[in-house]
Amino acid sequence: MAPFISSLKAANGHRRIKPAYLRDINPENNKNADLIPQILSNDPDEFLFTAQHIFNLGWSEINWNLGCPSPMVTKKKRGSGLLPHQDRICRILDVVMARYPEQISIKTRLGLDSAAELYRLLPILDQYPLTEIIIHPRLGRQMYKGRADLEAFQNCRALTRHRLIYNGDITDQDSFMRIYQRLPGIQGVMLGRGLLADPFLPAGIKAGGLYLKSDSDRDILKTFLNDLLEQYQGRLSGDSHILGRLKGIWRYMAVLFENPAKIRKKITKTKSLNHYIEVVKMIFAEIPFSI
Numbered sequence: 050m051a052p053f054i055s056s057l058k059a060a061n062g063h064r065r066i067k068p069a070y071l072r073d074i075n076p077e078n079n080k081n082a083d084l085i086p087q088i089l090s091n092d093p094d095e096f097l098f099t100a101q102h103i104f105n106l107g108w109s110e111i112n113w114n115l116g117c118p119s120p121m122v123t124k125k126k127r128g129s130g131l132l133p134h135q136d137r138i139c140r141i142l143d144v145v146m147a148r149y150p151e152q153i154s155i156k157t158r159l160g161l162d163s164a165a166e167l168y169r170l171l172p173i174l175d176q177y178p179l180t181e182i183i184i185h186p187r188l189g190r191q192m193y194k195g196r197a198d199l200e201a202f203q204n205c206r207a208l209t210r211h212r213l214i215y216n217g218d219i220t221d222q223d224s225f226m227r228i229y230q231r232l233p234g235i236q237g238v239m240l241g242r243g244l245l246a247d248p249f250l251p252a253g254i255k256a257g258g259l260y261l262k263s264d265s266d267r268d269i270l271k272t273f274l275n276d277l278l279e280q281y282q283g284r285l286s287g288d289s290h291i292l293g294r295l296k297g298i299w300r301y302m303a304v305l306f307e308n309p310a311k312i313r314k315k316i317t318k319t320k321s322l323n324h325y326i327e328v329v330k331m332i333f334a335e336i337p338f339s340i
């Protein structure tokens with residue numbers, strides 16, 4: 050799933066989508082990906098405009114973000130900030146689903162302030178032909194504090210006819226197994242931060258916990274990071290912008306290696322791309338994988 054996008058309305062009433070968003074979901078840039086673009090919106094016209102643009106690019110499904118917990122987003126009644134406003138959610142779905150049945154899914158949290166918000170909403174969503182609902186069982190106000198509430202997720206299963214996908218706190222094969230066993234018969238899971246930290250996590254999960262990373266995985270990871278660096282160099286100008294992005298990835302990925310705190314510190318301290326390249330070379334030459 051691609052990060053959420055939205056459209057802007059200019060003073061003359063015309064809507065447009067930022068070029069950076071369009072680049073993210075351009076099929077040319079996603080050749081090997083079965084991508085589902087995602088929309089952040091609290092308005093039927095805005096949603097339709099953005100959706101039409103996405104479908105015109107050739108994508109077959111769109112996800113609606115009702116989960117984003119960022120206060121900048123929720124205070125505008127977007128993301129999880131829309132969950133207390135069910136009438137508005139239904140007004141949007143009435144319009145959008147009439148045009149795009151079986152082409153929209155929803156990603157949601159339990160509520161902004163209380164799980165009662167989603168418990169109330171789920172039976173109402175039964176009337177709409179959604180493809181699936183992905184639930185990250187935390188409240189918007191929680192941001193990322195506490196743990197994903199598996200019991201609340203189970204409560205949701207009884208309240209909907211839709212295919213439910215679980216999302217939250219799957220960081221490695223053990224946490225996947227723990228969660229999978231607590232949610233018998235679950236139809237699917239979505240990975241978030243765990244995938245940023247360990248791109249081999251899906252392979253591990255598919256192998257049923259028997260996956261040990263090999264030297265060729267190390268090479269794949271090295272190539273991935275090189276590609277990322279080159280792509281950023283082609284798009285962004287100035288070492289500090291490029292380094293900012295790469296440091297963002299390493300904050301998650303450091304756990305792949307032994308002594309992640311030391312690795313994070315070394316990467317964080319790099320001030321130039323040359324220095325960064327040197328540190329990455331050292332990591333791959335000297336530090337074993339931890340997981």
Ligand SMILES: Cc1cc2nc3c(=O)[nH]c(=O)nc-3n(C[C@H](O)[C@H](O)[C@H](O)COP(=O)(O)O)c2cc1C
Nearest residue numbers: 051052053114156185216217218219240241242243
């Ligand atoms: C940096 C960052 C950006 C995110 N952006 C999005 C987004 O654009 N759309 C979305 O649905 N979720 C987004 N999420 C939330 C994740 O999809 C996921 O719901 C959340 O991290 C919990 O799952 P996890 O514990 O597996 O990470 C983002 C999370 C992080 C940490």
